[in-house]
Amino acid sequence: MTALTPSERLAALRARLAEAGVQGFIVPRADEHLGEYVPPSGERLAWLTGFTGSAGMAIVLPDRAAVFTDGRYTLQVRAQTDGSLWECRHVTEEPPAEWLKAHAQDLAIGYDPWLHAASAIERLTVPGLHFVPLTANPLDAVWADRPAAPMAEAVPHPIEFAGKPSAEKRAEAAATLRDAQEEAAVLADAHSLAWLLNIRGGDLAHTPLALGFALLHADARVDLFMDPRKVPAETRVHLGNDVVVRPRSELPQALDALRGRRVRIDAEATPAWFTHWLREAGAEISAGEDPCRMPRACKNAVERDGARAAHRRDAAAMARFLAWFAAEAPKGGLTEMSAAAQLLAFRQDGERFRGESFPAISGAGEHGAIVHYRAMPETDRRIAPDEVYLIDSGGQYLDGTTDITRTLWTGPGAAPAAVKERVTRVLKGHIALATARFPTGVAGPHLDALARRALWDEGLDYDHGTGHGVGSFLSVHEGPVAFSRTARVVPLREGMILSDEPGFYATGEYGIRLENLLLVVPAELPAATKPFLQFETLTLAPFECALIEPALLTTAEREWLNAYHARVLAEVAPLVDEVTLDWLRGACAAV
Numbered sequence: 001m002t003a004l005t006p007s008e009r010l011a012a013l014r015a016r017l018a019e020a021g022v023q024g025f026i027v028p029r030a031d032e033h034l035g036e037y038v039p040p041s042g043e044r045l046a047w048l049t050g051f052t053g054s055a056g057m058a059i060v061l062p063d064r065a066a067v068f069t070d071g072r073y074t075l076q077v078r079a080q081t082d083g084s085l086w087e088c089r090h091v092t093e094e095p096p097a098e099w100l101k102a103h104a105q106d107l108a109i110g111y112d113p114w115l116h117a118a119s120a121i122e123r124l125t126v127p128g129l130h131f132v133p134l135t136a137n138p139l140d141a142v143w144a145d146r147p148a149a150p151m152a153e154a155v156p157h158p159i160e161f162a163g164k165p166s167a168e169k170r171a172e173a174a175a176t177l178r179d180a181q182e183e184a185a186v187l188a189d190a191h192s193l194a195w196l197l198n199i200r201g202g203d204l205a206h207t208p209l210a211l212g213f214a215l216l217h218a219d220a221r222v223d224l225f226m227d228p229r230k231v232p233a234e235t236r237v238h239l240g241n242d243v244v245v246r247p248r249s250e251l252p253q254a255l256d257a258l259r260g261r262r263v264r265i266d267a268e269a270t271p272a273w274f275t276h277w278l279r280e281a282g283a284e285i286s287a288g289e290d291p292c293r294m295p296r297a298c299k300n301a302v303e304r305d306g307a308r309a310a311h312r313r314d315a316a317a318m319a320r321f322l323a324w325f326a327a328e329a330p331k332g333g334l335t336e337m338s339a340a341a342q343l344l345a346f347r348q349d350g351e352r353f354r355g356e357s358f359p360a361i362s363g364a365g366e367h368g369a370i371v372h373y374r375a376m377p378e379t380d381r382r383i384a385p386d387e388v389y390l391i392d393s394g395g396q397y398l399d400g401t402t403d404i405t406r407t408l409w410t411g412p413g414a415a416p417a418a419v420k421e422r423v424t425r426v427l428k429g430h431i432a433l434a435t436a437r438f439p440t441g442v443a444g445p446h447l448d449a450l451a452r453r454a455l456w457d458e459g460l461d462y463d464h465g466t467g468h469g470v471g472s473f474l475s476v477h478e479g480p481v482a483f484s485r486t487a488r489v490v491p492l493r494e495g496m497i498l499s500d501e502p503g504f505y506a507t508g509e510y511g512i513r514l515e516n517l518l519l520v521v522p523a524e525l526p527a528a529t530k531p532f533l534q535f536e537t538l539t540l541a542p543f544e545c546a547l548i549e550p551a552l553l554t555t556a557e558r559e560w561l562n563a564y565h566a567r568v569l570a571e572v573a574p575l576v577d578e579v580t581l582d583w584l585r586g587a588c589a590a591v
Contacts, residue, residue, distance in 0.1 A: 006082050009048055009142065013060060016138035022110035024100075026124070027058040027139060032114045032271055033190045033211055036477050037204050037358075040147040044115075044139050047146075050080045053372060057096060058086070061104055068096050071463025072371040075507070092486070101126045112137040113273040118265075121272055133276060152202030154210035154231050156238040159198070161399050161473060163302025166198040167220070167240065173291040174220040177264060182286050185264035186274050187214040191474050192292035197222070197239060200473065201230070206358050207475045208396060215254060216291065225251050258283040266290040293480055296471070298495035303400075303472040304519060307497060307538055310352070310400030311517070315540035315568070316575035317346040317395070318404060322541065323583035325389075329410040334383040336362040336375035339391065347395045357394035357401050357476040364389045368407075368511030371464055371503070386413045388510035388547075394476050403476050403499055404539050405515035409546040422504050423512050423547040428454035429502040430514045431557050433466065433483065437523045437534045441491050444483040444498070451483065451502040460504055467499040470517055492533060496520040500535075514543065540568045542587040550591050562590045 004012060017025050027049075031042030036054050046052045049067050053076055056069040066087040069077050077088050089099060100109070105128040111121065113133040121131055140146060159165060173196060177185055187193060190209040194200055201210025212226030222243045224231075231245045239245070246254065255274070259282040265275055269290050278285060299307065321343040328334055340362040347353055363373040364383040368390035375381075383389055387410050394403035407423060409415045429451035436450055444467070449456075451466040465484030468477045480490045481498060492498075501515035516539035523534035542565055550558060565588035573581055 003145070004142075006050060006085060010060065010065060010085055012142040013048065013139055014062065016141050017060070017110060020110060020134055020138055021108065022132050022134070023107040024059065024061045024104055024109040025138060026096075026109065026111045026116070027060065028115050028120075029054065029056045030115050031211075033188055034115075034117055034269060034271065035190065035204075035207075035209075036475065037207050039150045039203055039211070041149045044137075044143070047143055048139060049086055050082070051077050052080060052374075053077065057091070059096060059100065059104075059109075061107065064103060066099060068094075068099075074463070075370045076372065097124045097126050100124060100129055104129060106130075108132050110134045110138070113276055114271045116272050117268055117270060118272040118275045119267040133272065150203035150211065151227065151230060152210065154199045154201045154212075154226065154235050156235055157194070157198045157200045157473070158398075161302070161306055162198045163300040163306075166196065166238075167242070169196050169198075169292075169295070170216070170220040170222060170242070172295065173216055174218050176291045177216070177218040180264070180286065180288060181262060182264045182288070183218050183261040184258055185216045185288075185291055186266075186270055186278075187216055187290065187292065188270045188274065189266075189290055189293070191296065191471065191478070192290055193224070194474060195296040196292050197224070197243060199235060199238070206356055206396065208354065208473060213248065213251065215258075223254055225254070252277060255283070256281045260284075262286050264288040264291070266293070269293070289480075294493075296474075297469055297478060297481060298493050299472055299497060299519075300495065304495060306397075306399030307401075307472065307517075307519065310395070310397040311402055311538040311540060312571055312575065313350045313352070313397065314347065314395050314402040314404070315572045317343070317350055318406075318541040319572050319576050319584050320346045320580050322406070322408075322587065323580045325408060326411075326583060326587075329383055329389065329408070330385050330412040332382065332385050335380050336364055336367065336383060337377070337380040339383060339389075340375065340393070343391065343393055350395070350397070352398040354396045354398060354473075357396045357403060361390065361392035361405075363391075363511060364410075365510055366508050369505040369507050369509060371505065371511070371513075383410060385410050386415075388415075388419060388512070390511045390513055392513060392515065396473060398473055401471050401473055401476055402539070403470060403515065403517060404541060405501055405513040406541060406544060407512045407514060407547060408544045411546070415547050417549070419510065420547055420549040421552065422460070422506075423514075423544075424549045424552045425454040425458065425460070426502050426504055426512050426514050427543060427548060427561075428553065428557060429466075430500055430516070431560050433500045433502070434516065434518060434535055434537055435560060437525065437532055438492075439528075440493075440531045440533060442533075443489045443491050444481050444487050445485055445489055448483045448485050448487075451500065455502070455504060462503045462505060464503070466502055467518075470497045470499060472497075492520050494520055494522060494533065497538070515539070537564065540571055542568055542584070545587065545589075545591060548591065553591070558591055565590070
């Protein structure tokens with residue numbers, strides 16, 4: 001069968017909408033688990049529009065269609081979509097609800113209740129619109145060559161990495177349900193299944209998940225809805241008798257059995273289908289956060305030590321890469337893809353490495369200004385001498401997840417003063433956040449401005465959050481915390497891991513981003529009248545001193561930078577070869 005052209009795909013979808021009795025349809029960048037990363041079978045937005053970013057939404061109406069995304073993807077979405085078919089809209093500057101209000105009055109807008117949280121539909125609801133949950137997804141009906149759902153096995157995650165037995169986690173989570181007088185909770189987030197049951201899988205390319213659903217009962221029993229073929233005998237033994245594996249086809253029956261009972265639903269993390277079905281079944285819906293979400297974000301002592309160990313091994317790979325890049329880049333023989341491939345090769349030599357935590361963002365020159373750029377064969381370009389190069393990458397290790405960004409100068413000439421000034425302002429913001437001390441109760445949105453102050457002083461800014469939560473051999477982007485003006489106000493707690501990644505982007509010229517991961521730890525302040533917290537920097541890699549203007553740093557900032565580089569040298573030196581060590585000594589020299 002000949003593949004449909006972009007215009008034919010849109011036309012075929014509109015025909016199906018007419019058959020379904022609706023005039024519009026919403027296509028999110030999500031699958032049934034509402035996560036950031038989806039398997040090929042869930043890439044509906046990419047199939048329909050051509051846009052492959054990790055966040056976005058399309059709305060199709062009879063006479064117009066639009067793709068909405070955030071500041072990370074404003075350049076990418078325009079490059080990947082056909083402007084004659086799709087309008088490109090910034091999700092915060094022109095929210096989808098406002099666009100619908102302007103263009104879809106009195107229309108019936110269909111949606112797949114498996115692909116939207118109930119709260120997401122509520123945010124789109126405005127007067128004059130009528131939303132219709134559809135029993136079948138009309139896009140799936142026209143996606144003839146849609147890939148099959150993934151079938152990787154779920155495997156045990158050893159206690160030496162998890163740090164706490166599943167039975168203990170289940171007992172604690174169940175206790176929160178009993179305290180709230182709830183008899184069960186729906187778990188739709190595959191990260192929650194992974195954490196609660198101490199299992200991992202291979203259903204996604206960069207996040208080690210086994211996709212499924214679960215019902216956690218108040219007596220700590222769990223019904224796990226997952227294709228039984230994905231759960232081998234070893235994993236069933238690991239799960240124990242209190243975890244029953246059931247095919248997904250039994251979900252309706254299991255929910256019907258909750259008639260008259262109080263069931264927790266996380267409105268932000270659960271497909272609306274569950275809310276619809278439970279209400280029809282006669283269950284009482286109790287709004288509440290996924291009981292696994294906050295405990296998962298607050299790493300236990302074993303996970304914290306694992307993160308430190310994983311970052312040291314990752315640092316050795318980064319040092320090898322940075323030394324290699326410093327020698328090769330001035331020659332002009334590298335490309336974006338070859339550089340990223342070499343970094344992956346260095347990581348693959350590391351103990352407990354299981355893969356990249358996301359596709360590396362390897363952007364030279366103007367490509368670095370595309371916040372979530374991904375080099376592809378058709379875009380891969382030579383890394384030229386004397387230009388800015390941005391590399392954002394990470395690794396999945398059995399004991400931790402890493403994410404690091406460095407902005408490099410390819411040489412051999414000196415970097416322009418204007419570029420150095422802006423890199424240094426980004427570094428100042430990075431340091432300001434990394435060194436913050438704050439009382440308990442402070443949340444990510446309260447600290448976001450610290451990383452922007454030095455840029456704001458010059459009328460500059462960046463159009464993305466300053467940092468995100470990070471999992472423990474789980475997703476590199478983990479809620480519920482983030483450094484962002486638009487993030488939920490969730491107080492930071494001991495054991496959370498977040499990224500610190502301010503940036504600056506000169507469209508068509510270069511991009512700057514400097515990222516380390518931070519662990520929230522107690523702050524020892526003798527005069528404090530209440531508990532305070534601070535950050536421990538986990539990432540260990542030198543910043544590019546060729547792009548730093550020391551005169552713009554305060555004494556305290558210079559001391560922080562020199563102390564950080566001294567620590568990098570001390571901890572990484574024993575792990576690298578002599579050639580890399582020789583380079584590392586120079587890269588970590590005092591500024």
